[in-house]
Structure formats: structure tokens, C-alpha cells
Amino acid sequence: MEQPLKKVVIVGGGFAGINLIKHLCKDSRFLITLVDKNNYHFFPPLLYQVATAFIEPSNISYPFRRLFQEKTNLRFHMGSLQKVNPEQNNIETDTGVVEYDYLVLSMGTESNYFGMERVKANSLPMKSIDDALNLRNHLLLNMEEAVHAEDPKEKEKHLNIVICGGGPTGVELAGMLAELGRNIAAKEYPEIKDLRSHLYLIDAGKALLGPMSQKSQQEATRVLKKLGVHVINNTAVKDYNNDTVYLSDGRTIPTKVLIWASGVTGREVPGLPASVVGRGRRIMVDANNKVQGTQNIFALGDLCLQTTDKNYPGGHPQLAQVAIQQGILLAKNLSRVTDNKPMEPFAYNDKGSMAIISKYKAVGDLPKFFFKGFGAWLVWLFIHIIPLIGFRNKVKLAFSWFWSFVTNDPTLRLIIRPRKEDVQKEYEKFTS
Ligand SMILES: Cc1cc2nc3c(=O)[nH]c(=O)nc-3n(C[C@H](O)[C@H](O)[C@H](O)COP(=O)(O)OP(=O)(O)OC[C@H]3O[C@@H](n4cnc5c(N)ncnc54)[C@H](O)[C@@H]3O)c2cc1C
Structure with missing residues (x-):
């Protein structure tokens, strides 16, 4: 007899959520619903280029529904998480209730103002x-x-x-x-x-x-x-x-x-016991990213605090690579559990970190060496184009960069202000 599909609900389609989806959707035993307060995935490391009118927002964002086209086991629910009800296996959002067999929390962090x-x-x-x-x-x-x-x-x-x-x-x-x-x-x-x-x-x-x-x-x-x-x-x-x-x-x-x-702090998750919320309001998880004391709730990426990795006893740094690797492993682990196999523990593979400082200048710390200058800047550009979702976005961004860097004259400095009251009205209509 055919088994009913397992309902996996993922809250937050950032680096962790989207990489989990990309890998898990290949397993047709799961019906996956992504819940996100926005209708698009975006790439935070390049936000500062949007803020400084260097590139357009569409260069670094991609609509979820477009991403899910033709994938029969993927659904999108636009809404913001309000509460988790572990006993009822459902979540409440501002746009309705969603039932789950497995729940994955990957809503990242918000700014921390340290009480100021x-x-x-x-x-x-x-x-x-x-x-x-x-x-x-x-x-x-x-x-x-x-x-x-x-x-x-x-x-x-x-x-x-x-x-x-x-x-x-x-x-x-x-x-x-x-x-x-x-x-x-x-x-x-x-x-x-x-x-x-x-x-x-x-x-x-x-x-x-x-x-x-x-x-x-x-x-x-x-x-x-x-x-x-x-x-x-x-x-x-x-x-x-x-x-x-x-x-x-x-x-x-x-x-x-x-x-x-x-400074950042984990996003609040009402409904979970206070005992699972750790330092920096991060949710404490075991080696398989399962929330402590629960059976079918997981937390990934910036939102979770995992102290089981022997190289990171104080928890992982809140970086894109950690979120991506945790998302990929959880996809594999959910399939393993369904095959009655044990889950594998997470171990972070640090590929190094980089920062751009100005035009033609960047720094990079690879596990074995440091590099800087024009070469580092080129590598930085390359590694920030590869993970972007959508071939068109990659080409558009490469062109924008080429144009802006060569001419020193990007042309996006437009002051466009949607009317606040219109935005508010639309939102109220949507959530009522
Ligand atoms: C400006 C900036 C620059 C960065 N630069 C780098 C860098 O250069 N290198 C690097 O490794 N890391 C960088 N980071 C950190 C990196 O972006 C994070 O580590 C990574 O995004 C974490 O992934 P995540 O999936 O846990 O969360 P996120 O990518 O933050 O995704 C969270 C998702 O949850 C959704 N969400 C939030 N709240 C709710 C809610 N209540 N209900 C429903 N959905 C919700 C959001 O819309 C979003 O889609 C940067 C971060 C920022 C902000």
C-alpha cells in the first residue's frame, strides 16, 4: 500500500531553507511547504550594494513561486510565523494555520540593538x-x-x-x-x-x-x-x-x-519552551539539528545553536556556508529516517571567508593562506555570483558590475518612495 506523503513545513526560505528544499524535493515521498513572510529568496551578502545604488534589488532576489515551477511536491505559503503548536503539529501564521509532520525553523536573525x-x-x-x-x-x-x-x-x-x-x-x-x-x-x-x-x-x-x-x-x-x-x-x-x-x-x-x-539576535519563536532558547536567542539543537526535547522540529542556520561539532563547541559562526551545509544535510537525513536509517551528525566544513573593502581590493582567509588585493577582489566577485539563484540573475549581476566598475557611473540613484498608507492597506487586506 502506498504511504501518504510526509508533510514537511519549512519556515524561512533563506540559505538554509532553500538548500534544504533544493535537495529534499528530489524525494517524492515528501510534500514540502515553504512559509516565508516575503515572496522571494534574497542574497544578504550583496545587500550593501543595493543600499548604495550600485545594483538593483532584482539582481539578488528571486520569487519562490518561480523557483518552484513544475515541482509537483512543493507549495508556497506567504505569511509570517506567529506561533508553533508542538502538541497539535501545526503552526499559526498571520495568513492561516499550516499542518506538519516535520517542522523546520530557518528564519534567521534580526538586528540586535542591545536594549537601546x-x-x-x-x-x-x-x-x-x-x-x-x-x-x-x-x-x-x-x-x-x-x-x-x-x-x-x-x-x-x-x-x-x-x-x-x-x-x-x-x-x-x-x-x-x-x-x-x-x-x-x-x-x-x-x-x-x-x-x-x-x-x-x-x-x-x-x-x-x-x-x-x-x-x-x-x-x-x-x-x-x-x-x-x-x-x-x-x-x-x-x-x-x-x-x-x-x-x-x-x-x-x-x-x-x-x-x-x-549585532544580531535569533528571531522569536513563540510556542517553543523557554528552555530551548540559548545564547543570542538561538534555538538549541542536537547534532542532527533537532530542537532539544522535540521529536519532529528542527532548526537550521543562523537561528540555531549547535554545540555538538567538536571544532565549534561554542556554536557555529552565523554564516551562509553553515546554513547551506545544514540545509543540505537535513534533506539527506529526512530521507534516511524515512528509509529507517540513522541520521548523520553535522560537522561544518569551513571553506574560508572573504570581505571586499573597496573597488579592486578585497581580503580572503582560506584555511591555509591569506590573500588580498585585485586577485582577492576577482575571487570575491566570482564566489558571490555562483550561489545566486537563476542564470539570468548571474548574467545581470555580472553585467551590472562590469558596467559600474568600468564606468564608475552606475545609474540607479533614483529616489522611489511607495506611499506608506497604500502599502499598509494592501498588507492589512492580505492578512485579514
Ligand atoms: C547584510 C548582510 C551581509 C552578510 N554577508 C555575509 C557574507 O559576506 N558571508 C557570509 O557567509 N554570511 C554573510 N551574512 C550572513 C548570512 O547572510 C547568514 O548567515 C545567512 O543568511 C543565514 O541563513 P539562514 O537561512 O539561517 O537565514 P536567512 O538567510 O536570514 O533567511 C531567513 C528567511 O526567513 C524569513 N523569515 C524571517 N522571519 C520570518 C517569519 N516570522 N515568518 C516567515 N518567514 C520569516 C526571511 O524572509 C528569510 O527568507 C550576511 C548577512 C547580512 C544581513
Whole structure:
């Protein structure tokens, strides 16, 4: 007799969720439903290029329904997770209830403001396509206002840009904004003298690119300083109010733009017991990514905390490669369980890390060596094109990069503002 299909519900179609789906959909014994609050997958490592008007959002995103075309065992449910009901084997979303046999939670993280409510209310995060577009509009509008401002103090506030967080996102943003100042602002905004001298990169750690090698850290600092960025280490942002950033060493910086690229925390999952929520609000899982104390609920990627990998007793770094590898292994493990075979434990294979600093300059830490400069920059471009979903996206991005880097003149600096009330109305209609 034919067995009924096992219902696998995956909440979050980021790196972990999408790689799980890509591999599990080959097994026709599963009916897979992806639940995501957006109707597209996107590629966070390139968000900063959207925010700085270097590439279009469509270069790094792809609609789930297009991805699922002609796959008979895949369904998409657009909605945001509200609650997990482990006893009933279902989840509640803002657009309805979804039943599961296996539940996989892979909703990633959100920005962590470390309890600073005014920073949360007034700064600009960099976690989603919406954030990146919001930041792009904000930066462009701010430049227009800087042009109009007559009071030098007011002008200064519009010109200063403060980035909090010296990880790859903060470094890449600072480098890109410095290039924007050098190549674009100088040509298009004759009223603005030198945007680069108004860029501040603040980090609480003693070096930029904290988890990378010392050589990468030194190179990033050297290149950014040469580009005119004020790099401030060993200093935390303490408050942001009345257009002023307050630093832990007592300094203040007047600015209309504080970009928050510092710290993340796991997304909340109501319905799970508090005892499974660990450090950084990450969900504690066993070696097979099964949520502690449950039988059929798994957590993957940035959202989970797995301490069983002997090389990472404190948990894995929150990186794309970890999420991808966990997604692929869980697909294999769910098939194994259905074949009555034991699951395999997860062990992270670190392929190295890279960061781009500015045009033609990047750093890379491979397991056995460090490299930098133009060669590293080319490798960075290559490895960021390969994982993009969709051949057309890869070609479009390669062309955009070629055009923008060669001409120094990308043409995406459009201020497009959908009317807030229309967006709100549509959303309320959808979720009611
Ligand atoms: C700006 C930026 C730059 C980065 N650069 C790098 C880099 O260079 N290299 C690197 O290795 N890593 C980088 N990272 C980290 C990397 O993106 C993450 O480690 C990776 O995305 C984690 O994958 P994930 O599948 O766990 O979560 P995500 O990729 O974050 O996916 C989460 C998914 O869940 C969905 N979701 C969230 N909440 C809900 C909800 N309530 N209901 C339904 N769906 C929901 C989201 O829409 C999203 O599709 C960067 C991250 C950011 C933000």
C-alpha cells in the first residue's frame, strides 16, 4: 500500500531553507511547504550594494513561486510565523494555520540593538531588501537636503554618515560609500566638497573584521583609512538622539544617518519552551539539528545553536556556508529516517571567508593562506555570483558590475518612495 506523503513545513526560505528544499524535493515521498513572510529568496551578502545604488534589488532576489515551477511536491505559503503548536503539529501564521509532520525553523536573525530603544527607533538597519531600499532612499534624500542646507551645522549633519559595526557588512558599506563619494558625489554634487571625510566606521572591538585574520583586519583598516574613512575601534555607540550619535568614549557625532550593522539576535519563536532558547536567542539543537526535547522540529542556520561539532563547541559562526551545509544535510537525513536509517551528525566544513573593502581590493582567509588585493577582489566577485539563484540573475549581476566598475557611473540613484498608507492597506487586506 502506498504511504501518504510526509508533510514537511519549512519556515524561512533563506540559505538554509532553500538548500534544504533544493535537495529534499528530489524525494517524492515528501510534500514540502515553504512559509516565508516575503515572496522571494534574497542574497544578504550583496545587500550593501543595493543600499548604495550600485545594483538593483532584482539582481539578488528571486520569487519562490518561480523557483518552484513544475515541482509537483512543493507549495508556497506567504505569511509570517506567529506561533508553533508542538502538541497539535501545526503552526499559526498571520495568513492561516499550516499542518506538519516535520517542522523546520530557518528564519534567521534580526538586528540586535542591545536594549537601546532610541537607537532602534532612529537608526537604519541592513537586514533585508526593504532595509536596503529604505537606506538607499534615505542616503539619496539626505544628499539633496545637504545641498539645500545653508547653516553649516545643519549641512554637517546631512553629510556625516555613521556606520556602527566593523564586520564585513560595515566594512563593505564604508568602502562602497567612500567610492561613491570619490566617483559620484564629486561629479554630481558640486555643492558637496568631499563626502569621504564625513564617513565614520565605529566598532566596539579592537579591530575591524573581528573573526578574520590579523592580516585581513590590518589591510581593511589601512585601505579604508586611505580612502578617508574615520575608523574608530574600541568604542561603542551608546545612544542616538536629536541627530547626534553618542559614543562610549564621550565623543558625539552630529548626523542624520546612523547605519546599524552591529549585532544580531535569533528571531522569536513563540510556542517553543523557554528552555530551548540559548545564547543570542538561538534555538538549541542536537547534532542532527533537532530542537532539544522535540521529536519532529528542527532548526537550521543562523537561528540555531549547535554545540555538538567538536571544532565549534561554542556554536557555529552565523554564516551562509553553515546554513547551506545544514540545509543540505537535513534533506539527506529526512530521507534516511524515512528509509529507517540513522541520521548523520553535522560537522561544518569551513571553506574560508572573504570581505571586499573597496573597488579592486578585497581580503580572503582560506584555511591555509591569506590573500588580498585585485586577485582577492576577482575571487570575491566570482564566489558571490555562483550561489545566486537563476542564470539570468548571474548574467545581470555580472553585467551590472562590469558596467559600474568600468564606468564608475552606475545609474540607479533614483529616489522611489511607495506611499506608506497604500502599502499598509494592501498588507492589512492580505492578512485579514
Ligand atoms: C547584510 C548582510 C551581509 C552578510 N554577508 C555575509 C557574507 O559576506 N558571508 C557570509 O557567509 N554570511 C554573510 N551574512 C550572513 C548570512 O547572510 C547568514 O548567515 C545567512 O543568511 C543565514 O541563513 P539562514 O537561512 O539561517 O537565514 P536567512 O538567510 O536570514 O533567511 C531567513 C528567511 O526567513 C524569513 N523569515 C524571517 N522571519 C520570518 C517569519 N516570522 N515568518 C516567515 N518567514 C520569516 C526571511 O524572509 C528569510 O527568507 C550576511 C548577512 C547580512 C544581513
